[in-house]
Amino acid sequence: MTTRMLSGIALAVTGALLLCSGLATTLIFGGGGAGACGLTTSVTPTALSADQGPALGGIGPIGDWNAEQVGNAAAITTVGMRLGVPPRGWVIAVATAMQESSLINTAGGDRDSVGLFQQRPSQGWGTPEQLHDPRYAATTFYQSLRAVDGWQAMPLTVAAQAVQRSAYPDAYARWEPDATRIVAALTGLSAGLASCGVGVSAQGWTLPVQGDVGSGFRTSGRPGHDGVDLIVGKGTPVQAASAGTVSVARCNAVDVRTGRDWGCDRDGDPAMTRGCGWYVDITHPGGVITRYCHLLTRPSVVEGQRVAAGDVIGVAGSSGHSSGPHLHFEVHLGDRTSGTAVDPVAFMASVGVPLNP
Structure with a gap:
C-alpha cells in the first residue's frame, strides 16, 4: 500500500x-x-x-x-x-x-x-x-x-x-x-489526542479548529450566514469549543432539485444541496449553544453525551451545502434559532479564544 x-x-x-x-x-x-x-x-x-x-x-x-x-x-x-x-x-x-x-x-x-x-x-x-x-x-x-x-x-x-x-x-x-x-x-487520556497547539482559556473555551475565517457572520453578500466558515483541510479534527452536552448529532443534506435526501457520506454542492451535512450541536452552561457543520463522516459523539472542551467530536469535511472543506461554526445565546445567533468572532474573543481573522 x-x-x-x-x-x-x-x-x-x-x-x-x-x-x-x-x-x-x-x-x-x-x-x-x-x-x-x-x-x-x-x-x-x-x-x-x-x-x-x-x-x-x-x-x-x-x-x-x-x-x-x-x-x-x-x-x-x-x-x-x-x-x-x-x-x-x-x-x-x-x-x-x-x-x-x-x-x-x-x-x-x-x-x-x-x-x-x-x-x-x-x-x-x-x-x-x-x-x-x-x-x-x-x-x-x-x-x-x-x-x-x-x-x-x-x-x-x-x-x-x-x-x-x-x-x-x-x-x-x-x-x-x-x-x-x-x-x-x-x-484513560483525553488531552493531547487532537492536533496540538490548542489551549483552553480561563473561561473554559478552546478553538474548534485552527483555521482562518473565510466567509464571515452575516456579511452583505451572505446576510443569512449565521456563523463563520473556518478554512481547514478535509480530515482536520473538530473539537468541542467548551464543555457541554451534545443535543444534536445527525445528517442534514437535501437535494434542492428533488427535495429528497442527498446523503452526508459524500461531498455536497452549493448549487444542489442545502443543509449542514453531518453536524453537531452542543448545549453549554448559561444557555450557549455551538454548532459544527459539514463534517466528513458521522460524528464521533451521540446525543446526550457529555463532552469536555477540546474533545474530538468529528472531522472536517464538505457535506451538505458546501463548496469545499471547512468547518461552519455557529454560536447561539438561547434556543438554536436564527434570531439567537451571535458573531462567533466576537463571542470567542470575549471568552479568551480569538479566531483567526
Whole structure:
C-alpha cells in the first residue's frame, strides 16, 4: 500500500525494540522531533499492561471493534508509549491501521503488503515475518511519522499519507473519531489526542479548529450566514469549543432539485444541496449553544453525551451545502434559532479564544 522507500530500517527497529523492553507505570511524552509542538503529557495507562501485553488483561470490544481489533490497537498504542511518541501519534497510527487492515494482522494483502499497516517488503519496510509482528510494524510506522516535519500539527490524513503514500489519501480521515475513542478508552487520556497547539482559556473555551475565517457572520453578500466558515483541510479534527452536552448529532443534506435526501457520506454542492451535512450541536452552561457543520463522516459523539472542551467530536469535511472543506461554526445565546445567533468572532474573543481573522 506504500511507495515510500526505507533504508536500514531493520537495524533501527531492532535497536528500538531492545531499548523499549519495558513500559513504565507513568510515562512522559515530549516534543518528538523537528516541528513538533513541545507537548509534555503525563499518562498512566488504564487498560494497557506492561507485564501481560496489550492484547491481554481483559481488553474487550469497543464500539464496532471486536476484541482482536482492539487488542491490535492496544499493541500499536503501547509501542508508541514505549518509543515516547506523543499521544497524537497513537491516534494517527491506529487510524492508519484501521484503514489499511481493519486492525487485523493479516499475513498478506495487496501485492506483497503484510500486517496491520500493509507495509511492503519489496519497498524496504522489512521481511514478511518482521512486518507480521505488530511491534515491529508499529515501530517502523512511528519512526517514519516522526521524520515528517510538523506532523503533530497536521490533519491526520496528511500525516498518515506522508508515511503511507496511499492511492486514497483522504481515506484515513474517516477513522479519526474511532481511533480517538479507542485510544482514549485504552489509556484513560483525553488531552493531547487532537492536533496540538490548542489551549483552553480561563473561561473554559478552546478553538474548534485552527483555521482562518473565510466567509464571515452575516456579511452583505451572505446576510443569512449565521456563523463563520473556518478554512481547514478535509480530515482536520473538530473539537468541542467548551464543555457541554451534545443535543444534536445527525445528517442534514437535501437535494434542492428533488427535495429528497442527498446523503452526508459524500461531498455536497452549493448549487444542489442545502443543509449542514453531518453536524453537531452542543448545549453549554448559561444557555450557549455551538454548532459544527459539514463534517466528513458521522460524528464521533451521540446525543446526550457529555463532552469536555477540546474533545474530538468529528472531522472536517464538505457535506451538505458546501463548496469545499471547512468547518461552519455557529454560536447561539438561547434556543438554536436564527434570531439567537451571535458573531462567533466576537463571542470567542470575549471568552479568551480569538479566531483567526
